[in-house]
Amino acid sequence: MTHQTGIGTVKGPGETPHEYTFIAPDPERRVKHGEFVYYAAVVDGVEKEILGRVTGREPVRIFPDSFMADPAVPPDTVAALLGYDSDARELFQITVTVLGFYDEILKDFVNPRVPPAGGAPVFIAEDKMLTSVLSRGRKGERGSAYIGDLLSRGPGAVPVALNVKGFTSTHLAIIASTGSGKSYLAGVLLEELMMPYNRAAVLIIDPHGEYDTLQQMQNLPEFREGNYKPGVRIFRPDDLRVRISSLTLGDLRYLLPNLSEKMHYQLGRAYTFAQRTWGEDKYTLEQLKQAVRETAEGKRGAEEEFEDDPTTGALIWRLGASLGGGKIFNDFENLELAELFRPGMATIVQLNEVDRREQQVIAATLLRRVYQARVDTEKGKASRGDRNFVPFPVFCLLEEAHNYAPANADAVSSEVLKTILSEGRKFGVSVGLISQRPGKLDSDVLSQCMTQCIMRITNPIDQNRIAESVESVGRDLLMELPSLSKGQVIVTGASVNTPVMLKVRTRYTEHGGQDIDAPELWRKWFEGKGLAEQRDGALFAEKKLNRDEDGELWA
Amino acid sequence: MTTAIGKIVKSNTHIDYVCQVYGPGELVIQPLPTDYAFGEFVAIELSGNGGSSGALIGVIYNTLLLNPEFGSLGPRLSPRGEQEIFTPDYLSETATLVGIVALGWQEIGGSFRQGVPGLAADVDAPVRRLNDDELCAFHLDGAGRLSLRYASVLMGMNNPLVPQLLLTLIDRLVTLFPEQSRQLQVMRNNVAWKSIVQPAG
Numbered sequence: 001m002t003h004q005t006g007i008g009t010v011k012g013p014g015e016t017p018h019e020y021t022f023i024a025p026d027p028e029r030r031v032k033h034g035e036f037v038y039y040a041a042v043v044d045g046v047e048k049e050i051l052g053r054v055t056g057r058e059p060v061r062i063f064p065d066s067f068m069a070d071p072a073v074p075p076d077t078v079a080a081l082l083g084y085d086s087d088a089r090e091l092f093q094i095t096v097t098v099l100g101f102y103d104e105i106l107k108d109f110v111n112p113r114v115p116p117a118g119g120a121p122v123f124i125a126e127d128k129m130l131t132s133v134l135s136r137g138r139k140g141e142r143g144s145a146y147i148g149d150l151l152s153r154g155p156g157a158v159p160v161a162l163n164v165k166g167f168t169s170t171h172l173a174i175i176a177s178t179g180s181g182k183s184y185l186a187g188v189l190l191e192e193l194m195m196p197y198n199r200a201a202v203l204i205i206d207p208h209g210e211y212d213t214l215q216q217m218q219n220l221p222e223f224r225e226g227n228y229k230p231g232v233r234i235f236r237p238d239d240l241r242v243r244i245s246s247l248t249l250g251d252l253r254y255l256l257p258n259l260s261e262k263m264h265y266q267l268g269r270a271y272t273f274a275q276r277t278w279g280e281d282k283y284t285l286e287q288l289k290q291a292v293r294e295t296a297e298g299k300r301g302a303e304e305e306f307e308d309d310p311t312t313g314a315l316i317w318r319l320g321a322s323l324g325g326g327k328i329f330n331d332f333e334n335l336e337l338a339e340l341f342r343p344g345m346a347t348i349v350q351l352n353e354v355d356r357r358e359q360q361v362i363a364a365t366l367l368r369r370v371y372q373a374r375v376d377t378e379k380g381k382a383s384r385g386d387r388n389f390v391p392f393p394v395f396c397l398l399e400e401a402h403n404y405a406p407a408n409a410d411a412v413s414s415e416v417l418k419t420i421l422s423e424g425r426k427f428g429v430s431v432g433l434i435s436q437r438p439g440k441l442d443s444d445v446l447s448q449c450m451t452q453c454i455m456r457i458t459n460p461i462d463q464n465r466i467a468e469s470v471e472s473v474g475r476d477l478l479m480e481l482p483s484l485s486k487g488q489v490i491v492t493g494a495s496v497n498t499p500v501m502l503k504v505r506t507r508y509t510e511h512g513g514q515d516i517d518a519p520e521l522w523r524k525w526f527e528g529k530g531l532a533e534q535r536d537g538a539l540f541a542e543k544k545l546n547r548d549e550d551g552e553l554w555a
Numbered sequence: 556m557t558t559a560i561g562k563i564v565k566s567n568t569h570i571d572y573v574c575q576v577y578g579p580g581e582l583v584i585q586p587l588p589t590d591y592a593f594g595e596f597v598a599i600e601l602s603g604n605g606g607s608s609g610a611l612i613g614v615i616y617n618t619l620l621l622n623p624e625f626g627s628l629g630p631r632l633s634p635r636g637e638q639e640i641f642t643p644d645y646l647s648e649t650a651t652l653v654g655i656v657a658l659g660w661q662e663i664g665g666s667f668r669q670g671v672p673g674l675a676a677d678v679d680a681p682v683r684r685l686n687d688d689e690l691c692a693f694h695l696d697g698a699g700r701l702s703l704r705y706a707s708v709l710m711g712m713n714n715p716l717v718p719q720l721l722l723t724l725i726d727r728l729v730t731l732f733p734e735q736s737r738q739l740q741v742m743r744n745n746v747a748w749k750s751i752v753q754p755a756g
Contacts, residue, residue, distance in 0.1 A: 061748060063752065063756070064752065064753070064755065064756020065756065066755075066756050067752075067755075067756065078755075079751070079752050079755075082751050082752070082755050083747070083751050084747050084748065084751040084752050086740070086743070086744045086747060088740075088741075088744040
């Protein structure tokens with residue numbers, strides 16, 4: 001096996017059994033934090049390259065402080081003045097966390113569990129080697145999602161491609177603070193899922209309406225192959241329909257405000273009554289109200305007025321107020337699963353301008369229906385032609401996931417999300433959760449996402465939640481979180497072979513989640529018609545205005 | 556060709572000798588100051604039972620000038636020009652002494668070894684300068700590799716001139732062993748950093 005020239009020399013074992021240290025002069029500053037290095041060792045009679053990640057760097061030989069007394073005088077010139085004119089100035093002790101050698105059969109890293117020999121040369125891992133061992137996928141291949149390039153190398157040098165099978169079976173989380181590019185990364189991921197080599201069936205719950213630019217995918221040549229071009233369907237808040245009879249008792253209880261114990265009880269009875277009388281998923285709001293009347297305590301006769309009963313009256317009033325007013329909850333129409341899911345189609349459900357609780361119910365209803373449909377389809381209970389026949393796996397991406405599975409509150413969507421996270425793998429339903437506040441996200445939910453994309457996080461509460469929930473992120477990577485720049489992401493978990501820091505690739509479609517440029521828009525108002533319109537539209541003064549001695553206007 | 560430098564007149568330790576450089580009139584060819592300069596390698600001939608028993612190999616690490624007249628500020632009976640005629644012995648008391656530290660030895664067969672020699676030199680043992688071939692041979696071990704095993708002996712001397720001596724030796728060796736210059740450079744940088752940069756901080 002031929003090696004390049006070494007970058008350093010092994011000093012000895014590190015503090016923990018899977019660490020070692022090496023000494024490097026590193027005049028070109030190639031040994032960055034997070035850089036991958038390797039040493040050669042014989043394992044079971046075969047020479048292997050034992051890969052590791054640089055996690056620490058401290059100087060062991062640096063110029064004395066007093067040489068730096070004058071900022072205009074570099075310390076090396078002072079040393080040269082005294083007779084030390086060598087180029088070898090600084091020495092660093094580099095700490096490396098051992099990943100191991102890549103086992104082609106296991107498709108994973110195997111730690112040799114023996115520290116390297118002191119004095120063994122350490123090499124910077126070549127781009128080609130990293131490309132083949134870091135990612136589980138390959139750029140542009142089926143089942144791969146190329147999301148960016150390794151941060152410690154040049155652009156395009158080491159492309160990192162996630163294994164789509166990994167995160168579409170064991171779920172994904174994108175965690176980042178505002179403005180660090182999480183929606184951009186989600187856009188990249190969606191683009192990859194809709195590429196001809198993946199052709200996924202994706203649902204996007206978009207509470208801010210920032211994913212509509214994905215429609216451009218339909219017209220871009222990158223996404224076409226033969227007859228295939230991805231479909232993008234957008235459901236705007238006005239297009240959303242949830243049939244009232246598809247709501248569960250839990251949904252109803254959640255949607256109706258301030259229910260008393262008695263109302264809870266009566267609603268439960270009414271719900272069962274409605275299902276029994278008109279059939280599951282086959283009743284209207286009016287029929288539900290009728291069921292409330294029918295199940296009232298102390299019912300005396302059909303001709304009597306029951307709305308005098310305060311509980312019945314209050315329940316009926318609440319049903320009308322919550323479900324009767326808007327367009328979304330509807331007696332007959334529903335978003336059919338066949339409209340929402342198709343391989344090669346991304347469906348964007350925009351929930352901007354929708355009340356928070358309604359958002360949660362809509363998301364819960366959609367997730368529950370698709371999960372149930374997949375269970376029924378897999379178990380053979382649903383067949384072609386049935387409304388809940390979904391014969392392919394689906395991936396659902398939830399923006400602002402902390403709204404759907406909050407940490408310290410009860411949301412109607414939490415339960416179905418937890419069910420999908422724990423059971424969805426068997427039935428081909430997976431979710432991608434995007435959140436800027438992991439601290440507000442239910443820790444069970446976060447820890448069930450086996451692929452994590454973590455971007456800049458400065459809030460210590462959020463950092464702690466990540467440390468608690470994401471086992472595969474080491475202490476060294478957590479320390480990197482506050483210093484990540486926009487578009488830089490740590491990817492860890494089931495879709496990569498080892499945690500990697502990368503720079504997200506450029507999107508093919510435009511980014512829809514950009515902030516509004518207020519100063520620019522204000523300036524345009526003056527340049528455009530705004531000022532003239534304001535003058536033209538100004539009301540005529542009805543009375544002559546005078547000024548007093550202070551210069552103030554008065555009528 | 557070897558150049559005789561002087562003779563051993565004293566020792567401070569088993570490896571630390573003082574050599575008096577031959578003065579005017581003692582040899583046909585007077586040694587030049589460059590022959591007994593700081594950092595020059597020398598051989599101290601050992602005499603055994605009726606013949607040569609090899610030699611100690613050392614390096615010049617110090618120079619002392621001996622001048623009994625120094626401090627005698629009184630009047631002279633005869634001017635210096637006439638002293639050579641009237642009191643030649645008095646003039647021969649001025650001498651140049653060089654300190655030599657023994658770093659190895661040459662066996663009777665001619666092979667060289669580095670380390671503390673078992674044998675010691677006698678008083679009046681002749682000292683000669685080592686030529687480049689001998690210097691190369693002295694620095695190669697049995698396997699033909701460049702060897703500086705004596706460095707620990709030098710660094711243990713607690714002499715302020717030792718770092719500079721090492722730098723001088725390494726610079727000389729770089730010219731003799733260009734293919735080993737990277738190893739020598741590592742050592743040179745190490746010695747230079749510790750002796751030049753660190754003390755200055």
